Amino acid sequence: MNAEPATLHHLPGGRDRHDDGWFDELYPHLHRVACVAAPGDVDPADLVQDALVKYLQLDDPDHVRSPRAFLTTTIVNLASNHRRSWSRQRSAVARLGRPVDAHNEYPSDLGDLEQLPPRERAVLYLHYVDGFAFDDVGDLLDCTGAAARKAAERGRRRLGGLIEEETR
Amino acid sequence: MTLHDRLTERANRTPPGDPQDVLAAARARAAAGPRSRRSIPALALSAAAILGLLVVGIGALTGGGGDDAESVTVAGPDGAPSGETDSAAVTVSLEGLDGVEVTSSPLMQAADAWFQHTLTLHNTGDQRIVFGDPTTGTLVGDDEIAVATDGCGWYSGLAHSDAAGEEALMSCASAYQTLVLEPGGSQSLGIKAWRDLAGMNPVGDGPHTWEIALAPERGPASVETEISGVITVTYTHVSGWGLRRADGPQEAPRTGSPVGDWQLDSVAVDGEPIAFSTAIRDPWVGIGADGTLTGAYPCNGFGGTVEIRDERLLVTSLGQDQMGCEGAEGAAESAMVRLLDSDPTWEIRDGILHLSGAGVEAQLSLRTASPTTTEPAEGSTAVWTTDDTAPPSRDSESFTALVTRLECSSGQTGEVLEPHVTADGDRIVVTFTVAPLPEGGYECPSNDQVPYTVQLEEPIGERTLVDGACLSGPALTTSFCTEGPTRWAP
Numbered sequence: 001m002n003a004e005p006a007t008l009h010h011l012p013g014g015r016d017r018h019d020d021g022w023f024d025e026l027y028p029h030l031h032r033v034a035c036v037a038a039p040g041d042v043d044p045a046d047l048v049q050d051a052l053v054k055y056l057q058l059d060d061p062d063h064v065r066s067p068r069a070f071l072t073t074t075i076v077n078l079a080s081n082h083r084r085s086w087s088r089q090r091s092a093v094a095r096l097g098r099p100v101d102a103h104n105e106y107p108s109d110l111g112d113l114e115q116l117p118p119r120e121r122a123v124l125y126l127h128y129v130d131g132f133a134f135d136d137v138g139d140l141l142d143c144t145g146a147a148a149r150k151a152a153e154r155g156r157r158r159l160g161g162l163i164e165e166e167t168r
Numbered sequence: 169m170t171l172h173d174r175l176t177e178r179a180n181r182t183p184p185g186d187p188q189d190v191l192a193a194a195r196a197r198a199a200a201g202p203r204s205r206r207s208i209p210a211l212a213l214s215a216a217a218i219l220g221l222l223v224v225g226i227g228a229l230t231g232g233g234g235d236d237a238e239s240v241t242v243a244g245p246d247g248a249p250s251g252e253t254d255s256a257a258v259t260v261s262l263e264g265l266d267g268v269e270v271t272s273s274p275l276m277q278a279a280d281a282w283f284q285h286t287l288t289l290h291n292t293g294d295q296r297i298v299f300g301d302p303t304t305g306t307l308v309g310d311d312e313i314a315v316a317t318d319g320c321g322w323y324s325g326l327a328h329s330d331a332a333g334e335e336a337l338m339s340c341a342s343a344y345q346t347l348v349l350e351p352g353g354s355q356s357l358g359i360k361a362w363r364d365l366a367g368m369n370p371v372g373d374g375p376h377t378w379e380i381a382l383a384p385e386r387g388p389a390s391v392e393t394e395i396s397g398v399i400t401v402t403y404t405h406v407s408g409w410g411l412r413r414a415d416g417p418q419e420a421p422r423t424g425s426p427v428g429d430w431q432l433d434s435v436a437v438d439g440e441p442i443a444f445s446t447a448i449r450d451p452w453v454g455i456g457a458d459g460t461l462t463g464a465y466p467c468n469g470f471g472g473t474v475e476i477r478d479e480r481l482l483v484t485s486l487g488q489d490q491m492g493c494e495g496a497e498g499a500a501e502s503a504m505v506r507l508l509d510s511d512p513t514w515e516i517r518d519g520i521l522h523l524s525g526a527g528v529e530a531q532l533s534l535r536t537a538s539p540t541t542t543e544p545a546e547g548s549t550a551v552w553t554t555d556d557t558a559p560p561s562r563d564s565e566s567f568t569a570l571v572t573r574l575e576c577s578s579g580q581t582g583e584v585l586e587p588h589v590t591a592d593g594d595r596i597v598v599t600f601t602v603a604p605l606p607e608g609g610y611e612c613p614s615n616d617q618v619p620y621t622v623q624l625e626e627p628i629g630e631r632t633l634v635d636g637a638c639l640s641g642p643a644l645t646t647s648f649c650t651e652g653p654t655r656w657a658p
Contacts, residue, residue: 045182045184052190052194125178128175
C-alpha cells in the first residue's frame with residue numbers, strides 16, 4: 001500500500017477510523033482470512049491482533065489508504081513468516097527422525113490445504129469463496145491482479161487432482 | 169469435499185472473538201511503547217571479504233554507509249561471449265539497509281533464460297529483516313527470483329519501463345511473498361532474467377535494473393523493522409547474452425526450448441543414416457512443458473518423463489508398446505530407444521532439434537499439421553480454455569472455446585480469428601490467433617475471454633483437446649501453459 005493522504009471513505013461505511021465501530025466491520029473478514037492463512041499451529045486470533053498492533057503502531061495510520069488491505073496483507077505476511085518458522089522446525093524434527101506430520105490437526109481433506117503457502121490459500125479463499133475478482137484480491141493483498149491470479153493458479157496446481165471442476 | 173467447502177470450513181475453523189476486545193488488546197500492546205528499536209551493532213566482521221576470498225570473481229558490499237549508495241560491479245567471466253559481451257556485468261548497489269551485505273556471482277549463461285547469477289544477502293545485524301517482493305521480478309519460492317521481460321512471467325506485457333526509449337526489464341510489482349533475513353542469517357537467491365522468446369520485447373544492451381526494497385511504501389512487511397533501504401541490481405552490456413544470440417555463430421549458447429512435438433526426420437547410428445519408412449507410424453517425439461515425454465517410434469508408441477537440462481534431456485521411466493518391429497523401422501526404433509535412454513544432448517539449429525547420444529544422432533523438425541481442417545490465420549497469439557458451463561463431450565462435433573489474447577491489450581481480447589485445427593488419432597490441436605492490435609501502448613490487465621465455437625469434422629471421441637499455443641511459441645513460458653497444453657480429456 002502506498003502512503004497517501006487519508007481517504008477515510010475506504011473504510012467500510014465511510015466510518016472514521018478513530019470510531020471504534022470501524023474495526024467491528026472489518027473484523028469478521030480479517031478473522032476469516034486469518035483462519036485460512038494461518039498455519040495449523042497458529043491461532044488465527046493472534047494473527048489478527050498482531051496485524052492490528054502493527055497498524056496501530058504506524059507513525060501515521062491515517063495515511064494508510066486502505067486499512068482493510070493493510071491488515072489483510074499483514075495477516076497473510078505474518079502467516080507466511082510463521083510457516084517459514086514451521087518449515088525450519090519440521091526440518092529439524094525430520095533430522096531427529098520423528099514423524100514430520102505427527103501434529104497435523106486436520107483430517108485429510110483440510111490437510112490438503114495445509115500444503116499451500118498462506119498467500120495462495122488466502123488468494124483462493126478471497127476469490128473462490130468471498131467472490132473477489134483477482135484485481136480486488138490484488139488490492140487486498142498488495143499485489144497486482146495478475147499476481148493474484150498466478151498465485152491462485154499455483155495453488156490449484158499444487159492441489160492438483162484434489163480440487164474439483166468448480167475452480168476451473 | 170470441494171475446494172470451496174474446504175476453504176469455507178477452514179475460514180470458520182475458530183469462532184471470532186469480540187472485535188472490541190481484540191481492538192482493546194491491540195491498543196494496549198501498541199501503547200506499551202513505540203516499536204522496539206533494537207540497536208544494530210557496527211559490523212564486526214566483513215563476511216563479504218571472506219566470501220570474496222572463497223569465490224573468485226564475487227563482489228560484495230555492505231549497507232549502512234549513510235545515504236550514499238555503494239556499489240560493486242561484477243564483470244562477466246573470462247569465457248563470456250565475444251564482442252560487446254566482454255564487458256557484460258552485474259552491478260549491485262545498496263542504499264541504506266544497515267547491517268546487510270550483498271554479494272553477487274558473475275553473470276552466467278542460462279539455457280532457458282537470458283542470463284542468470286546468484287545474489288547472496290547476509291544480515292549481520294540482530295534484527296529480522298523482511299523485504300518486500302522485488303520490483304520487476306517475482307520471488308519464486310524462497311530462493312529464486314525471476315526477473316521477467318515478458319510481463320511478470322505470466323502474460324506478455326508492455327508495462328516495462330523504457331527509459332531512454334529502450335525496452336527494459338518489466339516494471340511489474342508482483343508481490344507473492346516476502347523475503348526474510350533472520351539475524352545473522354544469509355539467503356542465496358538464484359536470479360534468472362527472462363526475456364521474451366518471441367521477440368515482442370527486444371532487450372537491448374542495458375542498463376537494466378531491478379530492486380529489492382525495504383521501505384514503508386513497499387507494504388506492511390516493512391513495519392517489522394526500522395531498517396530501510398534498497399538493493400538495486402543493474403545489468404549492463406548484456407545484449408549478447410543468452411537467447412539474444414539465437415541467430416549468432418555456432419558457438420552461441422544453447423537457444424530455444426525443446427518443448428513441443430517434433431517429427432523425426434532422420435536418425436543415424438555412428439554416422440550411418442537409417443532409411444526407415446513411415447508406413448506404420450509417423451515417428452515423433454513430444455516434450456511437454458510439464459515434463460512428460462510422449463511420441464512414437466516407427467512402430468511403437470512410447471512415453472516417459474523428461475527433464476530439460478542445459479545441454480541434456482534427462483529421460484526416465486521410458487516405456488513403449490511392444491509391437492514387433494523389423495527391418496529398417498526396427499533398426500530406427502532401436503536406435504531411438506538407445507538415444508533416449510542415453511540422456512541425449514539437445515540443440516536447436518535453424519529450427520531443427522538435434523538429439524545426440526550413444527552413437528545415435530537424430531534430427532527432428534517441429535511437428536506440423538497432419539489432417540488439417542482449417543488453415544491458420546495471421547494474427548496475434550491467443551490461448552484458450554473450454555467453457556465450463558458447456559463442456560465438450562466425447563460426442564461433441566463442436567465445442568465452445570474461451571479465447572484470451574496473450575499480449576497486453578488493455579483488457580480486450582478483440583476479434584478472434586478462425587483457429588488452426590489439426591487432428592490425429594490421439595488429440596485435436598486447436599490454435600487460436602486474434603486480430604493484430606493497432607500501433608500504440610496498451611495496459612496490461614487480464615484480457616477478457618471471448619467465446620468461439622470450434623467446429624470439428626467428427627466427434628471428439630477418445631481424443632484430447634489441446635491448445636496449440638501451449639505447444640510452441642510465446643505462450644509456452646507463460647502461466648497459461650504451466651499446466652500443460654491439454655484443455656480437455658475424455
